Amino acid sequence: MVDADLLIAALVLLVAGAIITTVIARYRRLCGYVAFVTALIAAIWVTMVAWQALTVGPVQARVPLLTITELGSPLLFVVDQLSAVFLLITALIMVCTTLFSMRYILIYERYSLARYYPLLLLFFGSVISVLSVHNMLFFLHFWEFMTLTSYVLVVFHWVNPDSGPAGLRYFIATHVAMVCMLIATIIVYRQVGSLEFAAVREAIAELTVTSPATVHLILALFVVGFATKAGILPFGFWMPDAYPAAPTAASAAFVGTMCKLGVYGIVRFFTTCLPLSHFVTTWGIIIAVLGTISIFIGTITALQQTDSKRLLTFHAIGQTGYMWLAVGLGLALLRISPAVATLALLAGLFHTVNNALFKPLLFLNAGAALYRTGTRDMDKAGGLMAIMPVTAVTAIIASLAIAGIPGLNGFVSKWLIFQSTVVGGFELPVFVFLGIVAIFISAVTLASFLKFLGMLFVGRLHVSPEVERREVPLTMVIPQVTIAIFCVLFGVLPILVMRHLYTAVSAILPSGYSPAFASLFGTSPLTVNLSLSGAPAGAWGPIVILVAFAGCLALAYLIFRMGGARTREVPMWLCGEEHDFAEVRYPVHSFLLTFNRYFAKIYPSIPFAQLARPTAVLKLLDIDRWVYDPMFRALRWIMRGMSASHTGLPQFYMLWMIVGAALAVIVLFSMAGGL
Amino acid sequence: MTFAINIGLALLLGPLLAGVVRKMIRARVHSRQGPPIVQPFYDLFKLLGKEDLESGPGLVLRYAPMVAFAAILAAALLTPMGLRPPLGGYGDMIVFTYFITIAVVGVIMTGLTSASPYSMLGAGREIMMHLIVEPVLIICLVTAAIKCGSLLMWDMAASNYVNGPSISMVVAAVALFLALQAQIGKLPFDIPEAETEIMGGPFIELSGPKLALFQWAFFARQIVYASVLAAIFIPWGTGFALPWNIAAHLLKVIVIILLVGLIDVVNPRLRIDQAMTYFFGVIFVALVGMGFALIGA
Amino acid sequence: MSALLQMSARDLLVPLVAAPLIGALLCIFLKRRLSDFVAAIFAAITLVLAIGTIGDVFANLSHTVSVPLARLAMLGGETGPAPLVFELSIDALGALMLFIVTVIGFLVVVYSSAYLSPNNVEHPAGEAKGRYYAWLLLFLGAMVGIALAGNFFQLFIFWELTTLCSWALISHYQNEESLRAGFKALIMTAIGGLFFILALVLMYLSADSEPFAFDVLSRVAPGVRTTIFVFLLIAAWAKAAQFPFFTWLPDAMAAPTPISCYLHAAARTVSASFGLSYGVGLLMGIMALGTIFIVVFLFLFQDDLKKILALSTIAHLGYILVACAMGIWGSTTAFQGGLLHIAAHGCGKGLLFLSVGMLTYYTGTRQVSELSGVGAKLPLVALAFFVGAFTIAGVPPLAGFWSKFLGAVIAILLLAESAIAFGFFLWIGHRVFFGKPSAAVAQVEKSIGVMHVVIVLLAILCATVHIYAIPLAEHIPLGM
Structure with a gap:
């Protein structure tokens, strides 16, 4: 039996770790070990608490740590099932990214690590805190603290001319978003005088009767706030600059945790803080549409990128769009169809979990490639499978997972999302169209990751001569392999994961609202037999299908071997001419050029407008010039006259x-x- | 038993029908004699015994053809071919489309790993064609799913048979037929391979058993696609007793393949941008069909 | 220290005011190192005494400790007993201000010992340190006097004393620019002070007894009450550099070290307002809001770092005034948040000024356009600047978040302002500290000194001051 004290202990440990790593920042390797051990212990504790919450029930600290009586706000740590899901992800990502950082961060030789490890640990601390408070004041407090720590990580590489503007955009955008949420919170606070989530719910319940416009305003402000953090377009415009600018391990941490908090925020706010009403339906649709816009623009733009981390970041935008689509769908149908709503929310959560696995993994892959080759430009390095096979295999797993290839985790959640859009379409037809966009973009995702794989990992080795030709160090391999194992595991045994996610979803919905798990997903432990209102609607039995696929593969192998053909290595055939490989290498930007031309303008780059100096207005505001100076002169004139x-x-x-x-x-x- | 039927149909009927098309349609249009009907089998067996030349790094290049082949067979196991598909209870239309996609991934990976400029060009085209053609298949299948309320392919077929034709299903069938040519890599849409232009594209470096596997997989793919069109969108015959329903299905498939073969022979190849413009149109048609389905027509 | 804590606030109040004044007297006669030392000692004594006093106040937060000192028999006459004119008292608000004033005062004194040196690239100086410290300590004493003032009369005396000190400190370098700026500051705030006198006269004429006590406004006729308050308000506007009197503060940046942390005196006056009509509150709020937006607009086009900080100070003083206006309108939370902002802003802006001071110390310029890549040379200064910027912008875990949250409960408009201002500060930070070092920066010779220690201490204070200040702010009643 554990309780939330362990969570607090983990937070204290992270803060302590931050202080220690600041002090010993000079010893670069030692610093890494300390950070890793801290993160590991904290992650274990967080996992224990979260697991308890998920399997037994909400875990609550006994007393508030402190209370702001004036605002009726106790700082009480509560971990419920929904938080637990996100905490588990955070714990895993925390361990993996700090372990990965140990060697990775050493490539930034001239930068003090006092600006890295402490901030990373505090960042995780703030993420954990955001996930485990049920009070708006502290939610926003830790939320903004998270922005602060991540901002410092974004500008870590600050001599680089790109990272400054990126960090600037990032902080300003998210700070404005926080201000939006603050305004909404204050409106709510004026209504009830408390900032507990439960009180917020009451306040909004009152407002729905007295002032619906205010409710819409509050919801809009919150959606903007969460969208900005999650990177939903058009509010996530900062993301493609900010994520690549951070050290890759930190980008992985962001994309695995912070980016997902936008989804957490939406689910938490709309279920816990909002009474079930037509507002939920309206805003559910808006959220889904916003998500779909992100899916479309983000992913299509990703297809045009040649920088590996930028490509991944655009995909992060697109993938978050999927979560928003599913969650929005779930919320929109809350009042209409409990079964589909539960399904969609579960799908959204599952996709969030999956994305928090393969997306950081991809960033780690790109980071490993960057570590070895020193470039993010896919034109300058390629075919790394020849020198780093383990990284390449994990990259293939992650790419196929994000593209939704059956047998990996990404497929299951996407499958659930498509299911819910199609069946949700029976109630609200717009969702079918959103679902079609999602499916189409799923193919685009695949295309994009085939490009990523094809250019960076598979294919012929293409690196500059001074690159060391071996696998990245073990501390960088282990995190990648760990996450890859989870990707496969979740893909093969989805029903086990779904059971736990179902607990989380049914816990945030009114009790007795969701249909029983077995009636929704069948009783088989291996196959998801989706049925809605009694009729079967879809099925996915990964084990059976994969066994059949393996059988087909064996058949293919038999046929392959049937003729007893011998293998011989030959040089590449270039129609009889001889060329150096570098000469004929197909450039990245040419790949898919025709397709990209159709969508070339889809992501306009908006430069920061240069403000012109409004001289006239400045003159007008210069009161000295037209009030005080004339008065002074007049006075002096009178005095002169008298002195005459x-x-x-x-x-x-x-x-x-x-x-x-x-x-x-x-x-x-x-x-x-x-x- | 159904396992054997589906695998058998895909593996054997595919090359056989290809032979029929070559002998009866292409040769006739060209006013020549043509090879024997079983010539595709001869070619396959010949290739399987030939030397396997490898020009790129091993792992991916070695297994991609097998994965593509196996994926098509797995898709075949999910396809209703006159009977309830053997794996129908474990995978629905989305699983089906993804297995089709895996085969495409196999092709593209082969092209990317070969790293020849031709193969890269081919792989890029393959991706683009996939991007633009796959939505048609999905929209059509979703149309069917909306009509029957389930995403299981056999349910769709059965429901369409029971409920009879509707506007939306007809439009979907037309759209799917318009896209069929590209889905099975026939003229005017064999743009990724384009023998006369980029010398086989992704397959330029392949020889021997790898090439054989791909070719065989593509023969099988024709049957799979034709079966989807036949079983779900042209469901007549589904309700017959055991041997006859398979016979009806075979008949429909053969007709479709022959039609496809005819179109293949009499058309020149399009450029990729022309193809994309064409398919935007087809997608629109398919979406109209889905719109009909949503309003219950 | 423990003995000090044993003593009650009552015993400490008189020495608390006396210490800096004695120090100031001593410093007049001292030179160089010795004056550094003596000034620091006296500032430290003040700080220790202040902490002792505050410790006692903390024991009972809603209680007011007061020590009546002198009545002015001359003003007695027929209407009643002679009014109390000197009375040291301390309550929650006093404690809040006292802490900020003494801590920052001490840090500024210590900082000055290193700042006023021949090594200062912008203003190589080391002469006349004794005079500088004398004025600085007098300023400190005056601010302590304001924090501990028990009535309007005393408040006025110390108020004018701060005006005088500002004049002297702004003119310290005695060049054309600083003399002009000092005179301007003196004139504008003194004209404000005239209105204060008028207010005092009105109080004396209209109240029956104790005409200068803080609660006098509740005892006079409503019409007179409004007049008195408007007069006080004009004085406060001048002192807090609000529209239309804001023009002296940017020029006052000719002063050697930051004195801006000391400009919160105005808040004390305004905080005495209660029972006023909504109209006055509205006037006050609108004026303050107007000032904020004018100033924000102005600083977007400002190139001088110190002027940017000065303008931002005006905006934040406006912020506090808006909160007080909200207090008149009845929102306790906003009112307390505004006063809490005195602490948060005092620390944050103080830190910003000191870090910019160091920047000019090392580089000799404070033009944004001439600076870039400072972070590589002076990482600690960069850190301090960002901590300061984050504090005043209200980024947790720094102090500003709390005051903003409390203060913004009604004044949502302010949030928009703060977002713009913060964006600009961050931009300045990026512009100045990131990237490749510019010519002015490249020649910087690094050294570690007492200034570094000061800014680190102040940065720590920025992160912790709310722990101390929130309980105090929560006990400030609406009106005195």
Whole structure:
């Protein structure tokens, strides 16, 4: 039996780790070990708490750590099933990225690690905190703290001319988003005078009757806030610059945790803080549409990239779109169809979990390639499978997973999302079209990752001569393999994962709302037999299908071997001519050029407008110029005039005395009533 | 038993029909004699025994053809061919489309691994064709799914048979037929391979058993696609008793393949951008069909 | 220290005001190192005494400790007993201000010992340090006096004292620019001070007893009350450099070290407002909001780092005034948030000023356009600047978040302002500290000194001050 004290202990440990790594930042390797051990222990503790919450029930700290009485806000750590899901992901990513960092970060030789490890640990601490508070004030507090720490990581490489503007955009965009949420929170607070999620729910319930427009405003502000963090277009415009700018391990951490908090925020806010009403339906549709826009624009733009990390970042935008689509669909149908809503929310959560696995893995792959080759440009390096086979295999697994190839985890969640869009389409037809976009983009994703794989990993080795020709160090291989194993595991045994996610989904919905797990997904432990309202709607039995596929593969192998053909290595055939490989290598940007031309303008790059100096307005505001200076001059002029009478000649002073005396006499007489 | 039927149909009927098309249609259009009907089998067996030349790094290049071959067979196991598909209870239309996609991935990986400029060009074209053609298949299948309320392929076939034809299904069938040529890599859409232009594209470096596997997989793919069109969108005959339903299905498949063969012979190849423009049109048609389905027509 | 904590606040108040004044007197006669030393000692004594006092206040937060010192018999006359004119008292608000004033005062004194040196690239100086410290300590004493003021009369005396000190400090370098700026500051704030006198006269004429006590506004007729308050408000506007009196503060940046942290005196005056009509509150709020937006607009086109900070200070003082206006409108939360912002902004802006001070110390320029890549040469300064910027922008875990959250409960408009201003600060930070070092930066010779220690301490304070300040702010009642 564990309780939330362990969570607090983990947070304290992370803070302590941050302090220690700051102190010993000079010892670069030691610093890495300390950070890793800290993260590992903290992750184990967080996992224990989260697992307890997921399997037994919500875990709550006994007393609040502190209370802001004025705002009615106790800082109480609560881990419920939904938080637990995200905490488990965070724990895994935390361990993997810190382990990966140990060697990786050494390539930044001239940069102090005091700006890396402490911030990374604090970042994870803030993510964990965001996930385990049920109070708007502290939610926003830790949320913004997370922005701060991640911002410092984004500008880690700050001499690089790209990273400054990237960090600037990032922080300003997310800060504005936070301000949006703050405004919404304050509106709510004015209503009830408390910031607990439950109180927020009451406040909004009141407002739905008294002032629907206000509710829409609140929801809009929150959606903008979460969309900005999650990287949903058009609010996530900062993302393609910011993620590549950070050290890759940190990018992996962002994409595995922070990016997913946008989804967490939406689910949490719309289920816990919002009473079930037509607002949920309306905003569910808006969320789904926003998600679909991101899916489309993000992924299509990814297809045009030649920088590996930028490509991955655009995919992060697209993938988050999938989660938003599913979650939006679930929310939109909450009032209409419990079964489909549960299915869609589960699909969204599952995709979030899966994405938090393969997306960081891809970033780690790209990071490993960067570590070895020193470039992110896929034109300058390629065919790395020849020198780093393990990394390449994990990259293939991750790429196929994100593209949704059956047998890997990405397929299951995408499959659930498509299912829910099609069946959701019976209720709200717009979702079928969104689903079609999602399926189409799924193919684009595949195309894009085939390009990523084809250019960077498979194919002929193409690196500069000074590159060391061996696999990356073990500390970088282990995290990649670990996550890859999870990708395969979740892909083969989806039903086990889905059971736990179902617990989370049914816990955030009103009790008794969701149909029983067995009635939705069947009773088989190996096959997902999806059925809605009793009728079968779809099926995915990974074990059976994969066994059959293996059988087909064996058959293929038999046929392959049937003729007893011998193998011989030959040089590449270039129609009889001889060329150096570098000469004939197909450039990345030419790949898929025809297709990309159709969508070349889809992601406009908007430069920061250079503000012109509005001279006229500035003059107007310069009060000195037209108020004080003239007043001062006038005063001086009067003084000058008066001083002109003081000429220095005694006769004049005599004259003044006589005039003065005469005046005095006249005044005195008049006062005495004489004359 | 159904396993054997589906695998057998895909593996044997594919090359056989290809032979028929060559002998009866292409040779006739060309006004020549033509090879024997079983010539595709001769070619396959010959290739299987030939030397396997490898020009690129091993792993991916070695297994990609097998994966593509196996994926088509797995898709065949999910396809209704007159009977309830053997794996129908374990995978629905989305699983089916993804297995088709795996085969495409096999092709593309082969092209990418070969790293020859021709193969890269071919792989790129293959991806683009896939991107633009796959939506048609999916939209049509979703149309069927909306009509029957389930994504299981056999349910779709059965439902369409029971409920009879509807506007949406007819439009979907037309759209699917318009895309069929590209889906099975026939003229005017054999752009990725384009023998006369980029010398086989992704397959330029292949020889021997690898090439044989790909060729065989493509023969099988024709049957799979034709079966989907026949079973789900032209469902007549589905309700017959055991031997006759298979016979009806075979008949429909043969007709479709012959039609495809005819179109193949009488058309020149399009450029990739022309093809894309064409398929945007087809996608639109398919979407119209889906729109009909959504309003219940 | 423990003995000090044993003493009650009552015993400590008089020495607390006296210490800096004695120090100031001593410093007049001292030179160079010795003056550094003595000034630091006296600032430290003040700080220790202040902490002792605050410790006592913490024991009972809603209680007010006051020590009546002098009545002015001359003003007694027929209307009643002679009014109390000197009275040291401390309550939650006083404690809040006292802490900020003494801590920052001490740090500034220590910082100055290194800043006023021949090595200063912008203003090589080391002469006349005694005079500088005398004024600085006098300023500190005056601010302590304001924090501990028990009535309006005393508040006015110390108020004018700060005006005088500002003048002297701004003019410290005695060149054309600084003399002009000092005179401008003196004139503008002194004109404001005249209105204060008018207010005092009105109080004296209209109240029956104790005409200068803080609660006098509740005892006079409503019409007079409004007049008095508007007069006080004009004085506060001048002092807090609000529209239309804001023009002296940017020029005042000719001063050697930051004195801006000391400009919160105005808040004390305004905080005495209660029972006023909504109209006055509205006037106050609108004026402050107007100032904020004018200033934000101005600083977007400003190239001088210190002027940017000065303009931002004006905006934040406006922020506090808006919160006070909200207080008049009845929102306790906003009011307390605004006063909490005194602490947060005092620390954050102080840190910004000190870090910019170091920047000019090393590079000799404060033009944004001439600076880039400073971070590589002066990492600690960069850190300090960013911590300061994040604090005033209200990024957790720094202090500003809390005051912003409390203060913004109504004044949502302010959030928009703060987002713009913060974006600009971040841009400045990026512009100045990141990238490749510019010519002015390349020649910097690194050295570690007492200034580094000061900014680190202040940065730590930025992250922790709310822990101390929130309980205090929560106990400031609406009105005195």
